[in-house]
Amino acid sequence: MSALQPVRGTQDLLPEEQRRHRAVSETARLIAERYGYHEVATPIFEFTEVFARPIGETTDIVSKEMYTFTDRGGDEVTLRPEYTAGIVRAIISNGLTQSLPLKFFASGPMFRYERPQKGRYRQFHQIDVELIGIGDPQGDVEVIALGADILDALGVLKRTELELNTLGDTASRHAYREALVAYYSVHRHALSEDSLRRLDRNPLRILDSKDEGDKRVNANAPSFAQYLTPEAQGYFDAVRAGLDDLGIAHRVAPRLVRGLDYYCHTAFEFVTTDLGAQGTVLGGGRYDGLMALMGGPDTPGIGWAAGIERLAMLIDAPPGPPRPIAVIPIGDAAQTAALKLARELRRAGFGVDLGYSGNVGRRMRRANKVNARAAVLLGDDELARNAATVRDLDTGTQSEVPLAELAARLAPFR
Ligand code: ATP
Numbered sequence: 001m002s003a004l005q006p007v008r009g010t011q012d013l014l015p016e017e018q019r020r021h022r023a024v025s026e027t028a029r030l031i032a033e034r035y036g037y038h039e040v041a042t043p044i045f046e047f048t049e050v051f052a053r054p055i056g057e058t059t060d061i062v063s064k065e066m067y068t069f070t071d072r073g074g075d076e077v078t079l080r081p082e083y084t085a086g087i088v089r090a091i092i093s094n095g096l097t098q099s100l101p102l103k104f105f106a107s108g109p110m111f112r113y114e115r116p117q118k119g120r121y122r123q124f125h126q127i128d129v130e131l132i133g134i135g136d137p138q139g140d141v142e143v144i145a146l147g148a149d150i151l152d153a154l155g156v157l158k159r160t161e162l163e164l165n166t167l168g169d170t171a172s173r174h175a176y177r178e179a180l181v182a183y184y185s186v187h188r189h190a191l192s193e194d195s196l197r198r199l200d201r202n203p204l205r206i207l208d209s210k211d212e213g214d215k216r217v218n219a220n221a222p223s224f225a226q227y228l229t230p231e232a233q234g235y236f237d238a239v240r241a242g243l244d245d246l247g248i249a250h251r252v253a254p255r256l257v258r259g260l261d262y263y264c265h266t267a268f269e270f271v272t273t274d275l276g277a278q279g280t281v282l283g284g285g286r287y288d289g290l291m292a293l294m295g296g297p298d299t300p301g302i303g304w305a306a307g308i309e310r311l312a313m314l315i316d317a318p319p320g321p322p323r324p325i326a327v328i329p330i331g332d333a334a335q336t337a338a339l340k341l342a343r344e345l346r347r348a349g350f351g352v353d354l355g356y357s358g359n360v361g362r363r364m365r366r367a368n369k370v371n372a373r374a375a376v377l378l379g380d381d382e383l384a385r386n387a388a389t390v391r392d393l394d395t396g397t398q399s400e401v402p403l404a405e406l407a408a409r410l411a412p413f414r
């Protein structure tokens, strides 16, 4: 059994690490609720078609990263690689397109078959927000501001930069696509095999490539700005002006494209240089075509997702739980009384550590090991008087306290 290891790219979150993850997701949920984004949970696996078409056959996610299998009933299912498609599916399945706009927050595990490295895992976790039914630049500004406020509440905003781009409207993307195909066709010989395949089907995705050769070709690729329609340019200007009004600093990154096919208009990422190669902590964009693509009514949407592991690495260690009270029976007769007292104190809201065996010396060592704030010592004599001895473990002072007054006496140690 000693040889059993976790699956490559998965991790155990032991208490200290789990506390970091919790701090990220709870802080995010709190801030999201202030913005009116309510938490939802969708299934961790869906029919494969929920992800395959919306995310796009030419994307890394669908072409090589999904955990897809046939279940025992013969259904093709996939462990979710991202939130948006599942949430949009849930909106359609539950008939919620009648109640727009919808503002949702979610957090939980994601699965992608990637090459594991620092900040990149096969099971990882995301926080996610989606604003569905608003096709106005104010919506873009709101979700970006929400992201900035969450990063700020986590104390990491100062360590990130906001990069912003527009993918324009359909007409802009069509014109740009042609320009890209013309450019890449000339540089065909320098492109990776993956990118050659994307050239016909989704040339925009080549801009997103991590291949070094592709990156060199991308350095001189035409930029989107020249191909934007006046409407798309106006939309982008309005988003930028809204961010300026809120004092949210940003930089236009002309080659920023999202990895997924259904994005249009605003694309954005909060990036940091503090995490090495995996520098994107939060990324998102507008996906006005997605709902219709998935069989729902034509409905605009925008959202983002952030990697909890990457954020957890950036935050200061969150405080642990409050120091417990150690309840220590002295002698056999006090055992039952200690069990009862521990339960009473717990029900009164105290964290209580109760060692299971050993003499007083051993139990005191345990109290120190769990960093108890105070010890309640229960001896036969004290019990006969309906009392216990309370010892302040920081100062060493102690006094006898009637059991009825114990909770009040311990209150300062909570
Ligand atoms: P990358 O370019 O790093 O692969 P991506 O474009 O695939 O990112 P998204 O699909 O936009 O990422 O996911 C949003 C966020 O989720 C990322 O910015 C990142 O913080 C996090 N993330 C994505 N994939 C992983 C992973 N395999 N392990 C850990 N975090 C991840």
Ligand code: MG
Residues within 6 Å of the ligand: 060, 259
């Ligand atoms: Mg990726």
